[in-house]
Amino acid sequence: MKLSFQKLFAGIIIIIVLAVVLLRGDQLVELVETMQTGSLLPLVAAIATQLCKYVAQSFAYSFSFAAVEERMRPRDTLPLVFGTFFMNTVAPSLNTAGMALVVDDARRRGISTGKATSAAILMQISIESGFMSIMLIGFTVLAIAGNLDPVWFLLGLLVVFMVAVMGGILVFGRKRPQQLMKMLRPIERLVNRVLKRFKRPPLNPWVEKIVVSFGEAAGLIVKNPKTTLKVFGCSIAASTCELACFCLVGISFGISLPQVLICGYVIATLFAMISITPQGVGVVEAAVLVLFTSYGLNSALGMTTALVYRGLVFWMPFLIGAVLIQRTKSFKRDK
Numbered sequence: 001m002k003l004s005f006q007k008l009f010a011g012i013i014i015i016i017v018l019a020v021v022l023l024r025g026d027q028l029v030e031l032v033e034t035m036q037t038g039s040l041l042p043l044v045a046a047i048a049t050q051l052c053k054y055v056a057q058s059f060a061y062s063f064s065f066a067a068v069e070e071r072m073r074p075r076d077t078l079p080l081v082f083g084t085f086f087m088n089t090v091a092p093s094l095n096t097a098g099m100a101l102v103v104d105d106a107r108r109r110g111i112s113t114g115k116a117t118s119a120a121i122l123m124q125i126s127i128e129s130g131f132m133s134i135m136l137i138g139f140t141v142l143a144i145a146g147n148l149d150p151v152w153f154l155l156g157l158l159v160v161f162m163v164a165v166m167g168g169i170l171v172f173g174r175k176r177p178q179q180l181m182k183m184l185r186p187i188e189r190l191v192n193r194v195l196k197r198f199k200r201p202p203l204n205p206w207v208e209k210i211v212v213s214f215g216e217a218a219g220l221i222v223k224n225p226k227t228t229l230k231v232f233g234c235s236i237a238a239s240t241c242e243l244a245c246f247c248l249v250g251i252s253f254g255i256s257l258p259q260v261l262i263c264g265y266v267i268a269t270l271f272a273m274i275s276i277t278p279q280g281v282g283v284v285e286a287a288v289l290v291l292f293t294s295y296g297l298n299s300a301l302g303m304t305t306a307l308v309y310r311g312l313v314f315w316m317p318f319l320i321g322a323v324l325i326q327r328t329k330s331f332k333r334d335k
Contacts, residue, residue: 034307038252043308046248050312053241057081057127060234064123065106067227068115068217072106079324080105086321089314099124101330108329118173118217121166122231128163130235131269134243135159138266141259147294152267155274174218177211184211242269242313249309253301260295267291268309284310 035043061077083105084098099120106116135156142148172180221228246265247258255261271287285306292302325331 034304035311037304038249038308042248042252046245046252046309047312047316049241049248050245050316053238053245054078054081054317056234056238056241060126060231060238061102061119061123063227063230063234064119064126065111065115067122067224067231068119068220069224070106070111070115070119072109079327082317082321082323083325083328084321085317086325089318089321101325101328105329114212115217115220118170118221121170122221122228123235125163125166126231126235127238128159128166129232130237130239131273132159132163133236134239134262135266135270138263142263145259145295147263147291152270155270158274159270170218170221173211173215174222177215180211181208239269245312246309249312250305253305253308255292255297255301255305257295260292260297264288264291264305268306272313 055074055078058074058078058081061080062072062074065072065077080098080102083101087098087101099117102120102123103113103116106119107113111119139148139153139156142152169180172183243262243265246268247261250256250261250264267287268284271284285303288306288309289299289302292305293299
């Protein structure tokens with residue numbers, strides 16, 4: 001049974017990868033051709049710094065579980081880093097679709113759903129916060145230069161809102177558990193009505209159990225402030241590595257203005273997060289091009305930089321994720 005499931009899932013992964021390649025394969029070919037026109041050394045350094053980002057995130061995941069007093073080694077969380085990217089690409093959802101993979105993987109390791117969800121939320125908060133710290137710097141630079149578009153500012157507020165909501169879930173679970181239960185009850189009833197329509201048995205009452213787990217996990221996070229700070233430190237380091245990747249790609253094609261490179265990274269990441277297309281494919285490139293032209297840069301140069309950067313941060317983790325997601329507990333059926 002284990003073998004048949006793995007073969008089935010491997011087949012599904014192959015179909016998904018082939019579908020993405022067929023839909024966006026022209027971009028992959030164009031990426032290879034475009035990279036050949038840039039300076040080699042900065043491009044190699046860009047690939048190295050982007051890989052460092054994923055390593056930093058694996059440590060951030062490990063510390064997130066340590067904050068709720070559970071053990072997950074970085075080598076166990078590294079497949080989750082790439083697996084969550086793969087899931088977020090297949091099912092775009094403001095970078096939260098991969099949280100289900102993290103929670104399920106942890107549950108299969110014997111970690112309670114409440115603790116696993118709290119660790120995943122803490123990790124997602126740290127990811128958004130790491131980017132938010134760089135975003136605020138970028139928006140400040142744009143505001144000083146007079147190039148801050150109000151639409152971009154409003155989209156940036158969406159990131160702040162997401163961080164506030166996820167943090168609020170943990171705070172409510174700790175401080176106002178009854179209110180959180182009241183908020184979740186309609187979701188529980190809706191799920192059970194859907195299950196009933198499909199002639200499936202209703203779920204066992206889970207709201208009270210998961211809220212209690214949220215409260216306990218939130219207490220553990222507060223109890224372990226040093227570990228929690230390590231989570232945010234690793235996520236800020238991860239965002240810094242990705243910023244370095246963008247800057248190195250720009251340098252490879254002759255862009256050397258720091259404010260352009262920093263703001264370009266902020267806009268690229270922001271639109272990748274909020275876009276309804278998988279990882280912002282197509283939308284991000286257009287947004288970066290608009291920013292570069294607002295600074296008077298050649299549109300061809302801006303498009304080249306955006307294309308290569310997006311190629312690195314999309315194709316590399318997507319293809320690696322298609323392989324490593326099969327090493328997570330969610331898709332490895334133990335005997």
